Amino acid sequence: MATLEIRDLHVTVEADNATKEILKGVDLTVKQGETHAIMGPNGSGKSTLAYSLAGHPKYTITGGTVLLDGEDVLEMSVDERARAGLFLAMQYPVEVPGVSVSNFLRTSATAIRGEAPKLRTWVKEVKEAMERLNMDTSFAERNVNEGFSGGEKKRHEILQLELLRPKVAILDETDSGLDVDALRIVSEGVNRVRETGEVGTLLITHYTRILRYIKPDFVHVFSAGRIVESGGAELADKLENEGYEAYTKGGVSA
Ligand SMILES: Nc1ncnc2c1ncn2[C@@H]1O[C@H](COP(=O)(O)OP(=O)(O)O)[C@@H](O)[C@H]1O
Numbered sequence: 001m002a003t004l005e006i007r008d009l010h011v012t013v014e015a016d017n018a019t020k021e022i023l024k025g026v027d028l029t030v031k032q033g034e035t036h037a038i039m040g041p042n043g044s045g046k047s048t049l050a051y052s053l054a055g056h057p058k059y060t061i062t063g064g065t066v067l068l069d070g071e072d073v074l075e076m077s078v079d080e081r082a083r084a085g086l087f088l089a090m091q092y093p094v095e096v097p098g099v100s101v102s103n104f105l106r107t108s109a110t111a112i113r114g115e116a117p118k119l120r121t122w123v124k125e126v127k128e129a130m131e132r133l134n135m136d137t138s139f140a141e142r143n144v145n146e147g148f149s150g151g152e153k154k155r156h157e158i159l160q161l162e163l164l165r166p167k168v169a170i171l172d173e174t175d176s177g178l179d180v181d182a183l184r185i186v187s188e189g190v191n192r193v194r195e196t197g198e199v200g201t202l203l204i205t206h207y208t209r210i211l212r213y214i215k216p217d218f219v220h221v222f223s224a225g226r227i228v229e230s231g232g233a234e235l236a237d238k239l240e241n242e243g244y245e246a247y248t249k250g251g252v253s254a
């Protein structure tokens with residue numbers, strides 16, 4: 001079983017000619033097959049955690065370690081992270097002009113599997129995955145994220161997740177901007193992947209509503225750059241009723 005181990009992670013960004021520490025010692029272990037939710041107020045550093053794990057150049061790791069199966073993730077290039085089995089869906093995914101969804105998926109699958117998927121089975125695989133997500137087949141010919149609506153971006157993420165079958169998937173605000181139907185379809189996709197037992201999922205969210213569809217094994221409250229409380233699914237219910245106020249008093253959240 002693969003394990004992602006984040007230990008005492010400290011991260012800074014440069015903003016307004018000053019160095020600002022955003023992550024202040026994050027500790028988290030996600031095992032293949034487990035679903036973790038990270039919940040916290042806006043500005044607490046949740047996306048910074050996702051970007052740091054993705055290797056985004058704006059974020060400087062100033063302390064701590066991240067290991068996947070004992071391998072140092074922080075030493076890996078972005079491509080190596082994907083090949084090692086990390087999947088990162090960003091809150092604001094980038095456009096890739098000139099690259100169709102279909103080509104993008106096949107290139108990614110080739111990189112991750114170490115060989116190009118057989119064309120016949122691959123076409124079928126993609127078609128079936130798109131049908132499960134209620135996506136029109138013409139979507140495959142569009143350029144990645146170009147002019148995608150919020151819902152299309154999120155479906156595209158889940159399509160990648162289903163086809164690429166990573167060891168650990170980090171989904172940042174997958175629920176934001178979705179109407180109820182899209183939220184249900186996206187959640188069902190996450191649940192299908194989860195049921196394989198082969199993917200560890202880190203679901204980062206501000207709102208509790210996605211947790212009505214995806215029942216996490218663990219819930220972590222994130223505040224001012226670190227995890228301040230961990231529990232089971234019942235912790236999400238508490239947050240739904242009480243909000244984050246108890247965790248942000250005297251803290252630095254927006
Ligand atoms: N690239 C960046 N440049 C400057 N400040 C940033 C950058 N990324 C994040 N921050 C700051 O770090 C803090 C945490 O942001 P973020 O990680 O997006 O929080 P969350 O996802 O929990 O809402 C905020 O104060 C934000 O302004």
Ligand SMILES: [Mg+2]
Nearest residue numbers: 046047091173
């Ligand atoms: Mg965020």
